[in-house]
Amino acid sequence: MSQKPVRSHWIIGTLRSPLGILAAIGLVLLFGLALFAPMIWGEAAAVSDPLNLSKGPSAEHIFGTDAAGRDVFARTLVATRLSVMMAVGAVAIGVSLGVILGSIPALMPRWAGRILVALLNFALAFPALLLAIFLLIVLGQGSFSAVLAVGVAIAPAYARLTHTLTSSVSGREFIDAARILGVSKAGLLFRHILPNIREPLIVNASLSLGGGLIAFAGLSFLGLGIQPPEFDWGRMLNEGLSKIFVNPATALAPGIAVVLAGLVFTVTGEAIARGTGVHRGLGRRMPKLAAAHTRAAVTEPAADSNQDDVVLRVRDLAVTVPAGSTWRKAVDGISFEVRRGEAVGIVGESGSGKSLSCLAVAQLTQYPVDSDAALVEFDGVPIVRDGARPAELSPRRLAKLLGTRMAMVFQDPMSSLNPALKVGAQIAEIGWLHEGLSKAAAHDKAVARLGEVRIPDPERRARQLPHEFSGGMRQRAMIAMGLMGTPALIIADEPTTALDVTVQRDVLALLDEVRSETGAALLLISHDMAVITSVCTRILVMYEGHIVEDIETSELVAGNASHPYTRALLAAVPTMTSPRGEPLATIDEQLRSTFAAGPLEAVR
Numbered sequence: 001m002s003q004k005p006v007r008s009h010w011i012i013g014t015l016r017s018p019l020g021i022l023a024a025i026g027l028v029l030l031f032g033l034a035l036f037a038p039m040i041w042g043e044a045a046a047v048s049d050p051l052n053l054s055k056g057p058s059a060e061h062i063f064g065t066d067a068a069g070r071d072v073f074a075r076t077l078v079a080t081r082l083s084v085m086m087a088v089g090a091v092a093i094g095v096s097l098g099v100i101l102g103s104i105p106a107l108m109p110r111w112a113g114r115i116l117v118a119l120l121n122f123a124l125a126f127p128a129l130l131l132a133i134f135l136l137i138v139l140g141q142g143s144f145s146a147v148l149a150v151g152v153a154i155a156p157a158y159a160r161l162t163h164t165l166t167s168s169v170s171g172r173e174f175i176d177a178a179r180i181l182g183v184s185k186a187g188l189l190f191r192h193i194l195p196n197i198r199e200p201l202i203v204n205a206s207l208s209l210g211g212g213l214i215a216f217a218g219l220s221f222l223g224l225g226i227q228p229p230e231f232d233w234g235r236m237l238n239e240g241l242s243k244i245f246v247n248p249a250t251a252l253a254p255g256i257a258v259v260l261a262g263l264v265f266t267v268t269g270e271a272i273a274r275g276t277g278v279h280r281g282l283g284r285r286m287p288k289l290a291a292a293h294t295r296a297a298v299t300e301p302a303a304d305s306n307q308d309d310v311v312l313r314v315r316d317l318a319v320t321v322p323a324g325s326t327w328r329k330a331v332d333g334i335s336f337e338v339r340r341g342e343a344v345g346i347v348g349e350s351g352s353g354k355s356l357s358c359l360a361v362a363q364l365t366q367y368p369v370d371s372d373a374a375l376v377e378f379d380g381v382p383i384v385r386d387g388a389r390p391a392e393l394s395p396r397r398l399a400k401l402l403g404t405r406m407a408m409v410f411q412d413p414m415s416s417l418n419p420a421l422k423v424g425a426q427i428a429e430i431g432w433l434h435e436g437l438s439k440a441a442a443h444d445k446a447v448a449r450l451g452e453v454r455i456p457d458p459e460r461r462a463r464q465l466p467h468e469f470s471g472g473m474r475q476r477a478m479i480a481m482g483l484m485g486t487p488a489l490i491i492a493d494e495p496t497t498a499l500d501v502t503v504q505r506d507v508l509a510l511l512d513e514v515r516s517e518t519g520a521a522l523l524l525i526s527h528d529m530a531v532i533t534s535v536c537t538r539i540l541v542m543y544e545g546h547i548v549e550d551i552e553t554s555e556l557v558a559g560n561a562s563h564p565y566t567r568a569l570l571a572a573v574p575t576m577t578s579p580r581g582e583p584l585a586t587i588d589e590q591l592r593s594t595f596a597a598g599p600l601e602a603v604r
């Protein structure tokens with residue numbers, strides 16, 4: 001297994017590029033001026049020289065003097081503090097307010113969230129500067145009102161950005177995995193979602209600082225912002241313009257300052273974007289690597305778990321998905337059972353409904369996908385009866401049951417682990433969330449589990465981020481998460497699809513080992529017959545949302561499949577003795593149309 005290079009902190013990454021160095025120099029100069037200019041040139045900027053009113057550039061005054069005889073260059077330098085501080089203040093208000101408003105919909109009931117998002121979109125329809133002018137008129141003039149007005153005016157844009165980023169992260173598998181662990185909505189937001197969207201927000205905030213400077217310059221220029229005796233670059237532009245024909249430098253100097261400061265912020269934003277990979281979307285933080293994944297969450301058996309032989313009983317499960325302007329049943333009323341400790345495979349071609357069936361069992365389908373079942377009974381507890389959660393099962397108990405007794409192993413290698421959290425902390429989460437362990441004890445247990453899945457140097461590895469693990473190691477880490485307790489059922493959705501053959505074998509062996517040691521049942525989804533037959537003792541064959549055959553592996557291998565689709569699927573798998581010159585068998589269209597005509601379920 002190869003080891004991934006360690007990714008440095010984004011600030012170091014940013015500073016390593018020429019653009020980053022340029023941005024750093026610009027920022028030091030700008031903030032240096034903001035800090036020290038009033039002390040050095042404060043007096044020169046304030047003192048009037050009645051003998052030198054509105055004079056052009058000279059050796060003594062390189063940008064000349066203003067209408068009151070004050071040195072324009074000194075005033076431009078001194079105005080840096082107020083101009084920059086107001087831009088920083090407004091962006092800080094805008095980003096904070098925006099992040100709060102943009103995150104709240106994720107915590108609200110769906111209908112309330114949609115109303116809030118609609119209101120935000122409505123606010124976005126107003127140009128920010130117009131909104132700022134309107135607010136300034138309401139709040140009254142002055143630097144504080146100006147900062148507040150511009151901050152509030154840019155907040156809707158940040159709220160929209162936060163909402164969009166939050167929604168994109170919410171669909172990732174590590175969020176599903178955290179949900180099945182029973183993490184609350186607020187926990188999901190603060191611990192799992194916000195850390196993953198901070199980089200695009202930081203980049204946008206840096207870029208907004210330049211926009212903020214221009215907005216203040218615009219407001220002061222209109223006479224709405226800063227009032228004398230205070231002055232910023234916008235105020236100076238306003239005053240300079242009336243004397244532009246006498247001494248153009250009075251307007252030129254603050255104009256140049258706005259442009260240069262704006263450039264510094266823009267270059268900073270661009271440098272951070274390159275340093276963090278934000279300009280490539282969220283891809284860098286969540287790279288797709290070639291491997292598969294597991295996510296597991298388990299502890300001691302639930303107090304009310306029923307020890308009958310069946311761990312999962314599913315009756316008439318249907319999953320509806322949107323199809324253009326209408327809906328279709330991607331899973332059409334399937335029924336099956338998994339016994340305790342049994343390894344059951346679900347096989348079928350892509351799109352046959354394998355993943356959706358398992359997501360529905362784990363209660364992980366989300367709008368617009370809708371699931372319905374006459375019964376889903378897990379670990380002796382009915383979790384769905386007649387299409388709904390039974391009244392006696394509280395949402396909290398359901399979360400705990402799924403979080404502690406069901407383990408999920410997802411297909412995508414990187415997306416099942418939260419890229420912003422250390423691996424050890426993620427594995428430990430189940431310990432303190434459901435087992436009542438202290439954080440330190442949960443961490444120790446997590447390290448021990450990492451060792452058990454043969455991750456070398458587990459103490460050090462526990463402190464690393466997922467991108468520092470290879471694909472196979474990430475998968476082992478996820479299985480380690482499953483070993484935090486004793487799962488009753490491990491659902492593994494294509495866990496080896498993207499792995500190379502040796503790692504595939506390792507991971508399948510590890511899953512099988514976990515199954516036999518913990519007594520957990522395994523529900524393994526794959527479109528690979530060879531994988532399924534090597535691990536499972538019974539196989540469910542899915543086609544077009546139906547289970548068309550439920551067969552013991554030994555029967556299948558002996559050639560006793562009864563359904564034509566199963567036989568066709570088997571014939572399509574190449575063997576060592578398949579003639580190499582001939583094309584592989586395919587499932588012919590006539591057979592397909594026969595299957596599509598009606599339900600073909602063959603429940604045991």
Ligand SMILES: Nc1ncnc2c1ncn2[C@@H]1O[C@H](COP(=O)(O)OP(=O)(O)OP(=O)(O)O)[C@@H](O)[C@H]1O
Pocket residue numbers: 321322330348349350351352353354355356357369527
């Ligand atoms: N969110 C969704 N919106 C619309 N259609 C969906 C959605 N999720 C799944 N589907 C559709 O439902 C069908 C079944 O999907 P599912 O993911 O269960 O297939 P699968 O058998 O697991 O396939 P694969 O092996 O490719 O993962 C597919 O046709 C898929 O396009």
